[in-house]
Amino acid sequence: MSQHETPLFTGLKEHAKRNPYQFHIPGHKKGQGMDPEFRDFIGENALSIDLINIAPLDDLHQPKGMIKKAQDLAAQAFGADHTFFSVQGTSGAIMTMIMSVVSPGDKIIVPRNVHKSIMTAIVFSGATPVFIHPEIDRDLGISHGITPQSVKRALEQNPDAKAVLVINPTYYGISANLSEIVDIAHSYHVPVLVDEAHGVLIHFHDKMPLSAMQAGADMAATSVHKLGGSLTGSSILNIKEGLVSAKRVQTILSMLTTTSTSYILLASLDTARKRLATEGYSIIEKTIKLANEAREKINQIPLLYCVGEEILGKEATYDLDPTKLLISVKDLGITGYDAEVWLREENNIEVELSDLYNILCLITTADHEKNIMVLVQALKKMAEHFGKNPGGKPVQPLPVHVPDIPVLALSPRDAFYADTESIPFEESAGRIIAEFLMVYPPGIPIFIPGEIITQENLNYVKETIEAGLPVQGPEDPDLKMIKVIKEHIAIR
Ligand SMILES: Cc1ncc(COP(=O)(O)O)c(C=O)c1O
Numbered sequence: 001m002s003q004h005e006t007p008l009f010t011g012l013k014e015h016a017k018r019n020p021y022q023f024h025i026p027g028h029k030k031g032q033g034m035d036p037e038f039r040d041f042i043g044e045n046a047l048s049i050d051l052i053n054i055a056p057l058d059d060l061h062q063p064k065g066m067i068k069k070a071q072d073l074a075a076q077a078f079g080a081d082h083t084f085f086s087v088q089g090t091s092g093a094i095m096t097m098i099m100s101v102v103s104p105g106d107k108i109i110v111p112r113n114v115h116k117s118i119m120t121a122i123v124f125s126g127a128t129p130v131f132i133h134p135e136i137d138r139d140l141g142i143s144h145g146i147t148p149q150s151v152k153r154a155l156e157q158n159p160d161a162k163a164v165l166v167i168n169p170t171y172y173g174i175s176a177n178l179s180e181i182v183d184i185a186h187s188y189h190v191p192v193l194v195d196e197a198h199g200v201l202i203h204f205h206d207k208m209p210l211s212a213m214q215a216g217a218d219m220a221a222t223s224v225h226k227l228g229g230s231l232t233g234s235s236i237l238n239i240k241e242g243l244v245s246a247k248r249v250q251t252i253l254s255m256l257t258t259t260s261t262s263y264i265l266l267a268s269l270d271t272a273r274k275r276l277a278t279e280g281y282s283i284i285e286k287t288i289k290l291a292n293e294a295r296e297k298i299n300q301i302p303l304l305y306c307v308g309e310e311i312l313g314k315e316a317t318y319d320l321d322p323t324k325l326l327i328s329v330k331d332l333g334i335t336g337y338d339a340e341v342w343l344r345e346e347n348n349i350e351v352e353l354s355d356l357y358n359i360l361c362l363i364t365t366a367d368h369e370k371n372i373m374v375l376v377q378a379l380k381k382m383a384e385h386f387g388k389n390p391g392g393k394p395v396q397p398l399p400v401h402v403p404d405i406p407v408l409a410l411s412p413r414d415a416f417y418a419d420t421e422s423i424p425f426e427e428s429a430g431r432i433i434a435e436f437l438m439v440y441p442p443g444i445p446i447f448i449p450g451e452i453i454t455q456e457n458l459n460y461v462k463e464t465i466e467a468g469l470p471v472q473g474p475e476d477p478d479l480k481m482i483k484v485i486k487e488h489i490a491i492r
Pocket of ligand 1: 088089090091092094115117167170171195197198223233235442
């Protein structure tokens with residue numbers, strides 16, 4: 001089959017055209033049985049392919065027909081031996097990837113700054129995480145990835161680990177030397193699993209970091225929906241056989257996936273793959289050019305800094321995806337969140353994320369010159385607005401501080417399922433936390449179950465909340481109370 005073909009999307013369209021009398025789910029039957037306002041808004045075409053796994057349409061749980069063909073084409077495009085489609089986002093693909101290689105009690109080497117789906121899979125599987133400290137960038141106040149040397153040290157101390165997990169590239173577009181990490185792990189016969197949520201484009205252009213499959217990794221969960229043009233919630237899991245088994249992956253994927261798989265999401269994966277495989281290079285080339293032009297212009301604005309190739313050359317900053325515009329606003333004396341709100345309220349601009357010191361703007365294959373101009377003009381206005389004090393005094397840059405990573409006292413699973421109690425957040429220093437606490441986006445936990453709460457980390461959480469950033473995870477959304485492991489006092 002050729003990469004210009006879309007067996008799944010084409011098969012669905014042909015099925016819809018035959019217009020069969022439907023006596024099956026979904027009950028709206030091409031939209032006829034649903035609220036007319038919604039039906040008219042979504043449109044007939046989309047609703048005609050909102051179908052489920054009836055025999056002619058194959059089944060994601062045991063693909064043999066059009067889904068299998070579409071997955072095979074995706075495997076070819078991404079340089080994998082097998083590709084599995086996910087209708088449960090990259091979170092679903094990540095959980096499958098991890099749960100197909102670890103059993104209860106097994107060790108898995110992971111960076112501490114992982115997405116919550118990774119920690120969720122660790123809790124559910126009962127695996128024990130061996131954490132690697134990510135490299136901290138104290139200028140930007142962010143974490144990068146892990147280094148080959150730290151992976152080597154982790155494997156020397158834990159040669160019995162069942163997998164090494166790498167985030168490549170990070171949310172901010174920075175990657176480590178993945179090939180070297182793969183070589184090190186493979187010398188111990190340990191598979192490398194890659195969280196490639198932010199790297200669907202990198203496989204299709206040589207000015208991008210190496211993709212997981214190019215670097216020889218064993219599995220990669222790749223968000224086609226984030227940047228590759230498929231619909232939200234659709235993603236893929238690529239695998240190279242050898243150290244991991246495709247059959248096991250299919251079994252676990254099926255265990256974790258709804259039986260009502262969305263064919264609209266699946267079809268969007270099929271067509272996104274076609275576009276990336278057939279036109280990817282040229283559209284990504286254009287995107288990189290636009291992003292580099294934007295970067296250059298932003299760096300001419302006083303007190304703003306847009307990260308570029310100058311940060312490369314260290315072990316954790318081996319390569320970068322230039323389409324991510326990570327903009328440090330701290331020299332304006334404001335937080336990233338202040339900048340996010342100002343851009344929203346004054347310029348109708350929505351950024352991808354903000355943190356205490358930065359905003360992240362994504363330039364994608366959808367962008368063009370006009371969008372770049374709008375962003376640059378808004379950033380200029382923002383710098384003028386915040387960049388001068390009434391008395392003409394220079395603004396004070398925000399000091400950057402990144403808290404230490406808390407110490408893990410119990411396995412996340414033991415802590416999550418332990419006997420717990422809720423205590424006031426303010427009084428929790430020294431106790432072992434039993435729930436997750438994170439800022440979303442990016443969804444990286446500040447605390448994971450089993451870690452010892454420190455005053456420094458509590459202060460960081462308070463600072464984050466005061467800055468307006470969305471702290472999520474605890475059962476008490478107001479964070480007045482926090483769940484910790486119950487302490488048992490000796491009976492007299
Ligand atoms: C690094 C990373 N991994 C995994 C995910 C999960 O992706 P999804 O939202 O598709 O489930 C995200 C989402 O933001 C992420 O940032």
